[in-house]
Amino acid sequence: MLNPADDAFEARLRQLLPTGAFRPLEPRYLEEPRGRYHGADALLVAPATVEEVATILRACHAARVGVIPYGGGTGLVGGQIDQDGPRRVIVSLERMAAVRAVLPNENVIVAEAGVILQDLHAAAEAADRLFPLSLASKGSARIGGNLATNAGGVGVLRYGNARDLCLGLEAVLPDGAIWHGLTRLRKDNTGYDLRNLLIGAEGTLGIITAAALKLYPRPAREGTAILAVSDPQAALTLLSMAQAQLGQGINAFELMSRVGLDFLAETLPDQRQPFAAPPPWCVLIDLGLSADQDPQEALEQLFVAADAQGLVHDGVIAQSEAQRHELWELREQIPEANRRIGAIMSHDISLPLGHIPEFIDRAGRALAALGNFRINCFGHLGDGNLHYNVFPPQGHDRAEHDQQRGAVKSCVHDLVHAMMGSVSAEHGIGRLKTGDLETYGDPVKLAAMRAIKTALDPHGIMNPGAMLRESS
Structure with missing residues (x-):
């Protein structure tokens, strides 16, 4: 069981950190874009250095206080929002927003986790280079969160996901140990790949504080x-x-x-x-x-x-x-148009390319048997990722169909799973899809994930309830 970040814990933490690390808890830290999750009271801390992040995690580890890593708040599966449990510590990386180095001859940029994606694009462009990760939320998403969720976007066909664009990481593990893995090497076979373990872990295994990232020549x-x-x-x-x-x-x-x-x-x-x-x-x-x-x-x-x-x-x-x-x-x-219409259910799925036409046909017919819906299917066909979103008929509100949300999701996800696809292509698991991971995930993989989580985070302080349910 985790303990709350109560007044006594906050007082101890204030003794360890400079005053500037503490911020008032604004509503934006407790909200997410789709409005389905609303966070509970928390202690907000915005460290300025990796050493301050380590200090926070050491204190939380010793006191068994839960930690919610926070990037730009643009995630769509509730990974940055905790609704339940004792008062947590939100660790915002917004003050760690320096581009530490741009090395155009190496095609490398080294950036702290709080750098906004659009600012990373600008830094690369100033060196006549391209950082190809591109998302609709690029004006507010931060690169640490992009890496923690292994973000995709429109350029995956040519350049790959966030994972494929990262050479090395600096990160703080749950006990406060700093991993100095900020290598710029493209070949390094010296043991287990901690970089790719932390990328996509959604802050459940530690906090990414900086990354060495690949740049590319700008297309002429x-x-x-x-x-x-x-x-x-x-x-x-x-x-x-x-x-x-x-x-x-x-x-x-x-x-x-x-x-x-x-x-x-x-x-x-x-x-x-x-x-x-x-x-x-x-x-x-x-x-x-x-x-x-x-x-x-x-x-x-x-x-x-x-x-x-x-x-x-x-x-x-x-x-x-x-x-x-x-x-x-x-x-x-x-x-944005989808947001204004209001989806009954949104699905972020991927399929083998050859199965996509059949899926779209079968899913449409299966949903028609459940009711009168509008389906907006769009996405990154080049890498097999569809955003398959289900809406009410024109003139109706999504709230009228709240009782059908579970049936709609199961209809789509069951078919995706049967056709060898994934029910989370690029948005991650967060808190929204923990049940889906249990339903559709391979049992051996899930057991290995829990073993890794227990080994690195024995007290379960890191983003509790995200990706894997909290143990009772």
């Missing part, structure tokens, strides 16, 4: 197109064709449905749309090519080849950077 020429396709199978065939023609030049390959475009028209009517009549499905293709390649010409050749095979029937190829921005804005505003 970029191009974007949105192409109308008849169905997901045509989109998947188009992806294969694009990869054959363009190889590693594809930055992103995003799937969107007519429902998503309709949602934009309904909630964001000023958002410019590329088609007079929305097609049933469309894909957004983004290219990054070398100086001797013309992206517009490459996209035109792809359209001609795809049209000849009946895969596409309309499209828009951006003729300027402003048009590229408009097309990307269309894709990036879909989550």
Whole structure:
């Protein structure tokens, strides 16, 4: 059992840390984007150095007080919000926001965990380099949280998840020990991989305080197109064709449905749309090519080849950077449109690419048997990650369907599992999906996870209740 961060504990911690480390507990630290979790009272601490993080964890470990690591607060599965249990300590990394080094000749940037993702992009750009992790929440998400959740986003097809972009970590383990693993090496076979153990652990095994991250040369020429396709199978065939023609030049390959475009028209009517009549499905293709390649010409050749095979029937190829921005804005505003409509259930799933068309067809029919729903299926087709979100009929509120949320989730997740997919593609487990992990996770994997958790965090102080349920 964990103890509360009571007045006596707070007094002891204040003796160990400078006054500037303590912040008033503002409502934003107890809220999450979807409004489904609301945090309980907590002690908020914002350390400025790795040594201060170590001091906090040593004290919490000794007193058996729970710790909630906090990045930008943009997580969508409640990993940063604790509703139950004794008063916790929220450790915000917002004051650890320094870019420690930019090494363009090594294609490396070293940044503290509190650096906002968009600021990391700017630091890389200033060195004529690219840090390719890109999310809709890039203006507020912090790189420590991105790593703790192994964030994905739109560039995974070409560059991989957050895990694939990290060379080394500095982190504090639950007992306060500092791991100085901030290596810039690309080859290092010296034992167990603690870096990849902490990445994606959602703060349950320690707190990431800094990272050495991969940079890339900026593509000399970029191009974007949105192409109308008849169905997901045509989109998947188009992806294969694009990869054959363009190889590693594809930055992103995003799937969107007519429902998503309709949602934009309904909630964001000023958002410019590329088609007079929305097609049933469309894909957004983004290219990054070398100086001797013309992206517009490459996209035109792809359209001609795809049209000849009946895969596409309309499209828009951006003729300027402003048009590229408009097309990307269309894709990036879909989550905001979803938020305004209000989903009954949102699903962050991944499937083997070849199973995606069948899943979309079967899931739609299965949900139709449960009720009258609108389904906005969109996402990162290039890496198999779909955001499969279920909404009430137009003119109705999601609250009217609260009693169906469990049935809707089981319908989708059971089918994903049966088709060898994952019920958490890029958002993580948090507190929202602990039951799903138990239902669909491999028992051997779960046992190993619990053994690792017990070994590194024997008192269970780190983000209690996230990913793995607290032991009673």
